[in-house]
Amino acid sequence: MTKNEVIENLVSEVEEESHRNRIKKFLNGETDNFLYITKKNLRFVNNFKMEDFTKNKNFFKTEAGEVLLKYFKYMYNNFPDELSYQFSNFPLKYKIFKMLNFSEEFVKKDFENNLEMKDKEVFAESCEYFLNYFENLTDEYVQNYKEYCDNFLLKIGILIIIRNIDKKKSEEIEKLESIFINYIKNKINKYNINEIFEKHLDKGNFRKYFESVEELCLEKSRKYIEKVFFWVLKKNTDISRVISEGIELFIMFSEIEFSSTNNNYYYRNKIFDNLKRIFKKYSFSHGQKLYLLVNYGTNVIFYNFDYSKKMYGLFLDTIKENVANTKAFLKDNLKEKKIAYLFLLHFLIKYDLITEKEKSKFLTKAENMLISNLKKLFKAKIWRWKPKEFKNLEFLKESNINWENIQVQCFRSKSEKVLTYKDKIVFSLLKYSETYKKIFQFFVNGIKEIDLFEDIIEWYNVIYDISDLKLILDEMWGYNLSINFINEKYFEYIEKTGSDDENNKIWMEFLHKHEKELYKSFENDINSAESVKKYVEILYLKNNSFDYFQLPKLLLKADKQTGQQIEEILREKAEIREEVEKLLEKKFTLASQVAKKLIKYWDNAEAQRELKNLTDPEEIFEYSENICLEKHEENAIFSNLIDYGMVRIKKSEEKVPEKLMKFYISEYILAKDIKTIEVCNKIEQIVDKSDLKKFLSKIFEKWKEQRFNPKYKNIFIPLIMTANMKQVHNMVNIVDMIVSEYNKVPVAAYGIRVLALRSETKEIGILLKVFFNNYKDKRIKTAAEQSLDVIARNAGITRDELDDILVPDFGFGQDRIRLFDYGERKIKVKLDVMSIPAKITAYDENEKILKGLPKASKKFNDVESIVEEYRREIKHIRKLLKEITVSQANSLLNALFLERKWQVKKWIETFIHNPVMQTFAIQLIWKETDENDRLIKTFRYTEDGTFKTAQNQECVLNEDSFVNLLYFPELSEEEQRLWERNLENNKIKQPIKQTNIPVYKITEKNQEKIEILDYNKKGFLVNKMRKKTEKLGFKLSYGNNGLEYGSYYYDKKTNINIMILTNSFFPGEYTKTLQIEKIMFLKNSTSIQSEKSSENRYAKFLKLKEVPERLLSLACFMAEILIN
Secondary structure (H helix, E strand, O other): OOHHHHHHHHHOOEOOHHHHHHHHHHHOOOOOOOOOOOHHHEOOOOOHHHHHHHOOOOHHHOHHHHHHHHHHHHHHHHOHHHHHHHOOOOOOHHHHHHHOOOOHHHHHHHHHHOOOOOOHHHHHHHHHHHHHHOHHHHHHHHHOHHHOEHHHHHHHHHHHHHHOOOOOOHHHHHHHHHHHHHHHHHHHHHHOOHHHHHHHHOOOOOOHHHHHOOOOEOOOOOHHHHHHHHHHHHOOHHHOHHHHHHHHHHHHHHOOOOOOOOOOHHHHOOHHHHHHHHHHHOOOOHHHHHHHHHHHHHHHHHHOOOOHHHHHHHHHHHHHHOHHHHHHHHHHHHHOOOHHHHHHHHHHHHOOOOOHHHHHHHHHHHHHHHHHHHHHHHOOOOEEEEOHHHHHOHHHHOOOOOHHHOEEEEOOHHHHHHHHHHHHHHHHHOOOOHHHHHHHHHHHHOEEOOOOOOOHHHHHHHHHOOOOHHHHHHHHHHOOOOHHHHHHHHHHHHHHHOOOHHHHHHHHHHHHHOHHHHHHHHHHOOOOHHHHHHHHHHHHOOOOOOOHHHHHHHHOOOOHHHHHHHHHHHOOOHHHHHHHHHHHHOOOOHHHHHHHHHHHHHHHHHHHHHHHOOOOHHHHHHHHHHHOOHHHHHOOOOOOOOOOOOOEEOOOOOEOOHHHHHHHHHHHHHOOOOOOOHHHHHHHHHEOHHHHHHHHHHHHHHHHHOOOOHHHHHHHHHHHHOOOHHHHHOHHHHHHHHHHOOOOHHHHHHHHHHHHHOOOHHHHHHHHHHHHHHOOOHHHHHHHHHHHHHHHHHHOOOHHHHHHHOOOOOOOOOOOEEEEEOOOOEEEEEEEOOOOOOEEEEEOOOOOEEOOOOOOOHHHOOOHHHHHHHHHHHHHHHHHHHHHHHHHHHHHHHHHHHOOEEEHHHHHHHHOOOHHHHHHHHHOOEEEEOOOOOEEEEEEEOOOOOEEOOOOOEEOOOOOOEEEEOOHHHOOHHHHHHHHHHHHHOOOOOOOOOOOOOOOOOOOOOOOOOEOOOOOOOEEEHHHHHHHHHHHOOEEEEOOOOOEEEEEEEEOOOOEEEEEEEOOEOOOOOOOEEEEEEEEEEEOOOOOOHHHHHHOOOOEEOOHHHOOHHHHHHHHHHHHHHHO
């Protein structure tokens, strides 16, 4: 390892660039010190390569080793706490501490506080190095172990285990046993299970050790330290008879095998396999198995539907192993009022494992216990009851309960969680107990604003073997549950499983049976904009025979996007006008805004229908008297400066009435959106076009005199819509003037957006590309980019297809040649498409290669002005060829990973007829496929104008076929070698990585994993992620907290999300160093917040073997772009 590598490894762990530069100068000897630095400026050093080198005896004699020692010395003398923090995960630091004779006080402080390591092996290795280099301090810790508490006490236990693996010291083993026994004793006391422990969990009389052990302070140990302690302990259980006897108890009470420090959904996925494994590996008693299942398996059944049925089966099998003991275990836990264990009663009843008498006794006990528990819970002042007298829960004894009269609300979230846990028990027994059925109804109908029975539709399947959605919906209705609750549970269900047409049909049939209650809930019960969205999308986007007169109720609770959908639906429902007009009373709301738009649309539509039928100008003028209102007079801009009566009727000397022209201009000025107005289009048809252009030009000049007041920006609409293409191209100059001379960028951006109203797709698209490429201002770029999306949509083509059309050919023919007429001679210019980017080569009339396009020569009587224009054009073309190469390379990478395909005719038009695009046809390998995506052949285009295979054989393309970019790994190794040889022989250098695309190889070892680990902890700057992500179709990931967490890519074809998760960064940050933390693949997960993705129950993590190879490649390709 070189000196520079050590320096880079050290400074790469420093946040700010200014700090990095100062430290680098110090380590290179250019300065004697560096300024103040704090922990927030540093990250942990995790460089295992550097660690491997430092293990070498001679490393510290090298220049690289001396630099590392210099850094340690300086940090120790100036920033000791920061040194400890930065090297928390670097076990070999203790070797360096010893070499440099750092004080024992510092070493002890470092070791005692160093509890942040996130890798158990590193943690254990750190203890080993401490033991090797500071044995005297280890002796001191072990000797005085009683003086320490919690986390550090367990760390001392780890030291004892490591030191006694080979040679045991009985007095130290006794200390370890004392720590171990105290740990288990404290857990039993903490969980208040002394009696249950004695009767059912203490299979080997472990309690005897409690009597003689001296009490230690072990009440608040962290889960992570427990995890390391257990990891070291289970590898060395033979170190002590006491530990060997109590290892099952340690597993039970530490929760290590069943949860993670992350405690998220992904790790709960592992619980079933872990329980099966430890049941087989260790000698758990039946009672211990039941304890483990209830405490760690219940949530898997209710919240993890991948393993729910399996876990349910494990419960049943374990109970059947010893039914008598299960009954005794349940009975004793009910005496201790442990509600969680009531879940066992569900199995005993459902599978007839108890008598009717036992069933009655157990249910009575269960009912009394739950009601007693709820009464105690509801005594707290945080619960508000209406009416108060129902607080005693006596209403549960009544046969007919009016749930509308009972309302309970909680004002503290922690108490909500206590109630939430009980819903599983209630659901598991509601079919066997009338009281539990009423409590179920009470939880749903009476308790407000607490989300209970989450995923109840899945619960029906797992707990009661009911998978028929129709039966589930009808049963919930039969329980007298509110229709709003039932619908919300259906939305939860489709959020997880995906919206399915068949299920939606069943749900809608159910709703049609209860339409009265449904429409009532629209008004009273719906609070979520997300729910409104689902109602609108499923019930109303297609005509499913639901009442459109109910949509205004939903509009009151809709978000902006759903509001637009409702507006679109109701445009053709003018009969609903009276209901919509009522929304105008809800001032300053989205609903009132949509109502105004709808009313205006209906009024406009009526006016347009009337105007459409008028053909005689006189009738139109007469009509204008009626439609020109006071607002039109007020908004006819510059009417005191411009003659509004200057426009003539088409083919006549008669003038158009001023009122009509005021109406025409003000309609545009008042418009809220960029759009053409049908009435104004009609006016344009009856007036003289040249007069209208002059009139609009005068208005534009007055607007210019007012420095382009943004209030009048809509004048762009008639100005652009009545212009010819030459005038439209003048928008380049207008935008430039507005930006550079008047600094009105938003006005200029608005004008660019108006261009999208024109119908000339290619011409307008090229113009918009000019704006996008020539301006750095984000507002101009965004306007151009969005306008390109609009013209693609208007043309009925995809954005990719539009981008294909917009690549200019610069006047070159398909043979890649263009002639420049100098006057008396012609200069031939040819595109060299074998270069990247394509080169331009000039030839004289004798085919002699010229250095460039020659200047005008008097000798040949060249026309100087024309020649100079040609030379400027060639310079511009060269610049654009570079830009096209970059943009097309990005586009084709997307096409490769998205499996974009072209019809043969379209592909030839795009890549062969346009000589600029021939570069990509020649230098990349393509495949011809049939309509079912079956491979026909692979080929590339050649300079001589033919298609050839890997063996250099000519071929033709079938016009009914499709063409894709070839994903190289899909070829056999032999075919790959043929193509590699072909490209090498033809000296082809590819514009994108096609033949050497990153490939993630699925092996027996990694196929079951859900993460690609190859890039973890690799670093790069935020700015690089911002620049590179969009080029491959990735987007930055935002969390609920407003921070960003890496990037994601959603593949529509497979419905898979690629998530490249990093440490967090703020939206405005650019220089922070990020590290890849996880690369994961999720199914149906477009709406999951990134920083919580691994904790989300709806996140379906895919194993790597389930992910298509091209998506694995895409993830790796993106990661390599970031880190290289």
